[in-house]
Structure formats: structure tokens, C-alpha cells
Amino acid sequence: MTEQRTAIVTGGARGIGAAISKRLASDGYAVAVVDLREEDTTSTVDEIVASGGRAIGIGADDADAIAVASAVARTAAELGAPTILVNNAGILRDNLLFKMTDDDWDAVMGVHLRGAFLMSREVQKHQVEAKWGRVVNLSSTSALGNRGQANYSAAKAGLQGLTKTLAIELGPFGVTANAIAPGFIDSDMLRATATRMGITFETFLEGAAKEIPVRRVGQPEDVAAMASFFCSSEAGFVSGQVVYVSGGPKA
Template sequence: MNRYQGRVVAITGAAQGLGLAMATRFAAEGATLALADVNEQTLTDAAGTITDAHDAKLRTDRVDVTDSAQVNAWIDGVTTDLGRIDVLVNNAGILRDNRVEDITDDDWHAVIDVSLTGGFHCARAAFAPMKRQGYGRIVSFSSMSWRGNFGQTNYVAAKAGIVGMTRTLALEGARHGITANAIAPGLIETPMLASMNGPARDKLTNKIPMRHTGRPQDIAEAAAFLASDAASYITGIVLDVDGGISIGSSIR
């Protein structure tokens, strides 16, 4: 399929993990990519991997999504250089887990600023060009944790905020041909999951009805669907991609 031929897809946190998997998936369908990350060298390496595999047209930018001026300059550069922006994927995020009494002010603000405020900065900057062209897709990343998770007050607050933001973007964008949806991944094989110690990881994996973790490609497929014309009548939803862990506990 070439669903993204002629489309410009902008992705934050694109240098590794889910961001890289999604960039690779969109490139495979002909997208022109605008990739952003704070790690410039890792992003350059990722871009090389993508172009080697798919001969994709792309640009890379070092962007700190917590800085609205940097985000505005990035989106302006993308629309000037590539002519438009069709899809925005808000993927950048970090963890600073701890019990609530041990979360410092810095840890609270770091997680909120990257995962929630950063997503807002990007959506706000992309909204105007999307409205002008009468078309846009915004895919933002929540988490299975948005419903509440022990030791993640800051992260949960950010990811729950993404859900609320997404629903509001969907309302404001609907009459302008813009959809906004969120993806809530479960336990996916990413560098973030790799940092979890073995026993804790095994305990969580055993709670997944499918009894195994997901692949970055599973998330990439979900993003490629939600950002496509096939999902043009879907907006304001949270798509769980989690092997069934969000369903709840079984008595068996």
C-alpha cells in the first residue's frame, strides 16, 4: 500500500523505540517524514536506517518539545520546506517513576512538560496549517497507565491529560477535516520497558491475557491506521494496544 504517498508525517520522539518504528512504517507507505527528537546523533542514525530501507524523503530536526518556540520553528520549517503537514504524531515522553511522596518538583514537571505540554505545543502549532488545508490527523500517545498506576502519579497525570486534550482537539478539529485520536500502548518492547527489572517485568507480563509483550510494529500499525483515510470517521478515541491488559483481571 501507498496510503501516504504525497502526505507529510511529522513525528516527535522519532529517534528510537516507538517513534522509529512508526517512522519506518509510514516511510514504507510513501510518506515524506519530518522527524524530531532531542538526541540529534541518534536521530541522524535513525534517519539513515530509514532511508537505506525505503529511500524515503525526510528531514530531521533537533527539537525540545517543552520549548514552544522550538516547536513553532519546527512546524514552520516543515510547512515551508515540505509544503504541508498532514499527520502529527505526538510520541515524545519520559518516565520519572516514584511513590507520590518521593516525586520531586523537578520529576513532576519534567514528565508533565515533555509528555503533556510538549504534545500541546505540537498540536497547537500544527492546527493552523491543518485548518488551512482542510485536512489533518493528530495521533497522540497516552498509555495503559492513564487509568491509574502505582508509583506513576506524574506519568499518569500526563497520559490522562493527553486523553482529555485529544477529545477536545477532536471537537475543535472536526469541522475542519482534522481528526484527533490517542493510542494507549501496553507493555511494548522498547528501551523504556528494557529498563524495568526482570521480576517486575515478568509479573506484569503474566497479567497480560495474551501472555506476551507487544512489538513496536504493533503500535506502528495502529498509528498508520488512525492517521489514514480509512479512519476518516474516527475521532476522539483512545485505542488500547495492550494484549488485553486493560480489560481487567480474570478470576481464572
Template sequence: MRSRVALVTGGGSGIGQGIALALAAQGHRVAVLDRVEEAARAVADEIREAGDAAVAVCADVSDPGQVERAVAEIGEAFGAVEILVNNAGFAKDNHVLDMPLEDWDAVVDTHLRGAFLFLKATAPAMRAVGWGRVVNISSISAIVDDERVNYVAAKAGLEGLTRAAALDLAPVGITVNAVGPGVVVTRMTEVSAARAGRTLEEHLKHQAKGIPRGRTGTPHDIARAVLFFTAEDADYVTGQVLYVSGGPHG
């Protein structure tokens, strides 16, 4: 296994943090990108304390200028990005008829526009060397979910981007895949619990009832799927969406 330069957007917490730590443990040099600088620095420090290489980068993934600056910073620190994990995202849920336009734009711009911008900014260098791995973090909500029309649309679009980009980039040695988490316990879970009028403990028990595996997921569960897609010998797998959700469920 070669040490590669990996970039994880939204790497300062939750699933992104778990992915960043897992990639670093594999020996990769990891750029932890987050719009909250302190969060990115904390995860990068954790990686370095474990003896691995990391750099913290602060940027808004939906801003083209900040994306270009971030990729340049990473290039100066480690070299060109070879593994891109588009994980940055958040939720502003609402019923379709009550969804403010600014909440629609904010969620779609972060999840979908941000992934496109980073793909555009990093893929040329991957193409130049004939090797690259892109993993987009989707969600089981891409199939369907209620009262979160912006999030569902953004994740469904991200899966479409995954398939289309995989076709475009396969001939130049770049694979593009997606991982779709089910219910994963992060800070966002507390927001979902509050929206449902439950305590976090009540919410997790309620969610687990509908999961065949009988438990909610962890960032580690998602990170393991990302490691598969980013492996050296995963070069014949592209354009795929892998749902990591404890079994088929609605």
C-alpha cells in the same frame, strides 16, 4: 493513498522509531523529531536508505520557540505538516510523596505540554486545507499505575486533550485520536526492569503473565494502530483512545 507530510516527535527510538518507519513505508514524507540529534538522524537515514523521504529535526518539545522553529524547518523541507504523531516522552517514576517537583514538571511538560504546543503549531495549516490527522501516544498507565504519578497524570491529561481537541477540530476536517500502548519492549523497558529489581528477561516474563495475549508488545504493534488512525478513509473516527495492550488487563 496520498503521500502526506508526517511529523513524529520522539521518533529517534522505540515506539516513535517504529511509527516513523511505518509511515515512511506507506509513502509519507516523514520528519523524525527527537531531542537527541544523532538518534533523529539515524532513523531518518534508515528511512532514506529504504528509498523513502525523511528529514531529521532536533528540538525540545516543551519549548515553544523550538517547536515553532522545528515546524518551520519541516515546512521548508517538505511543506506543511498534515499528520502529527505526538509520541515524545520519558519516565521519571516515584511514589507520589517522594516525587520531586522538577520530575513532575519534566514529565508533564514533555508528554502533555509538548503535544499541545505541536498541535497549536501544526493545526492551522491543516485547517486551511480541510484535512489533518493527529495521533497522541498515550499509555495503558493513563487508567492507573502505581509509583508513577507524574506519568499517569500526563497520559490521562493527554487523553483529555485528545477528546477536547477532537471536538474543536472535527468541523474543519482534522481528526484527533490516541493510541495507548501496554507493555512494549523499548529502551524504557530496561529502566522499568531495573526499578523492579529484575533483569530484562525476568521483567518481560513477569509482565507477559498478566497479558491475556501472552506476550509483550512491539513498536510495530503500535505503529499499525497509528496507520489506521492516519489513513485517508479514517475521517469518521475521532476523539477515540485505542489501547493496544494484548487484551484487557490491570
């Protein structure tokens, strides 16, 4: 029997991250569910374990280099050396440019871009040693530009550049790097947006669905399915790509 591979999923406590964590566990990987607070990972971890999988929850700020090193070391010690990394952790600090504060900018860049860099740098040590690995970065259709999201759009576009560079640098070691750019996905992040707009979440979803060619909003599982493929052995000749999971050809 081949040795079980281990995955790290950041922002894995809820939404897209939780869906990816559960999907990778069902694919047969051991999963470290990383989020800012360890207690928030409990439900995802418990569901994986109840289904017969192996998982642990880890609390860590992925923008903190020491916390990242500790999280990766704990994963290796408790589950085995991680060779799959899904950089999903993210926050929103939306505002128009003239209202956006320095902290709004720095916080979003820290979690999305610095976090993905730190995690990738730490995990690549195990990937290079194993001569096999997968990195999946969560970008967004907002990478193409979105009103009120100068910070988020820049970070998500930056992740695409990081992904392509990782593909070039890590490719000789059997490591692929790809990005998923979700469109409108039913998630807690969008619930907050609907609240800020002063409309019900149901009305928000209905309006969005009308603008999507497949006439529905995305679900976290739609993104998890793409992540599952990118993490598979079958995807070994696919690297440096950005796939828009958005229900149509336009973001």
C-alpha cells in the same frame, strides 16, 4: 499524482516513535523525525531514506514553544506542510508520591502534555489550511493509574482529554484526533525499569507476558500499526477515540 503528505513524529529517534516513523514512511508519507537531539534521529532517518522514503531529523525540545515553531517551520520548508502529527515524545520520572519532586512532576508534564499542546497548536495551522489532518497522541494504560507514576499517569490521562477536545475543535476542518494507549511494550523505557527493579530484562518480559491474555509483550510495531490506521484516509470517520493496544481488555 496526488501531493505527498508530510508527518511529524515526536520522540521519533527510537522505540515506538522510530517504529511509527518508519511505518508512516512505508505508507508513503514524508516524515520529520523529531527528538531532543538531532544526532539521535540519524539511524531512523537513514533507514527510511535507504528504503526509498523521504525523511529529515530535527532536534527540538517539544516543551519549548520557540523550538516547536522552528521545527514545524523547518518541516514545512524541507518536506512540505505537515498535516499529520504524532505526539509520542515522553520521559519517565517515576517515584512514589511522597518521594516525587517538583522537578519530577514538571518535567513529565512538560514533555508529554505541554509538548503535545504546543505541537498540536502549531501544526493545526497547516491542517486547517489544507482542510485535512490527523493527530495521534500517545497515551498509556498508566492513564488508568499506576503505582509510582502520579506524574506519568496524570499526563497520559490528560492527553486523552486533549485528544477529545482536539477532535471537537478541529473536526469541522477535516482533522481527526485519536489516542493510542499502549500496554506493556518492549522498549528502552522498560529496560530502565527492569534495571531499577534489579532483574534482567528477559525475566521482566517473561513475567509480564504471563499476565497478558495474548501471552506476549507488545512490540513497537504493534503500536505503529494502530497509528498507521489512524493516519489513513480510511480513518476519516474515527475521531476522539482512545484505543488500548495492550494485548487484552484490561490495562
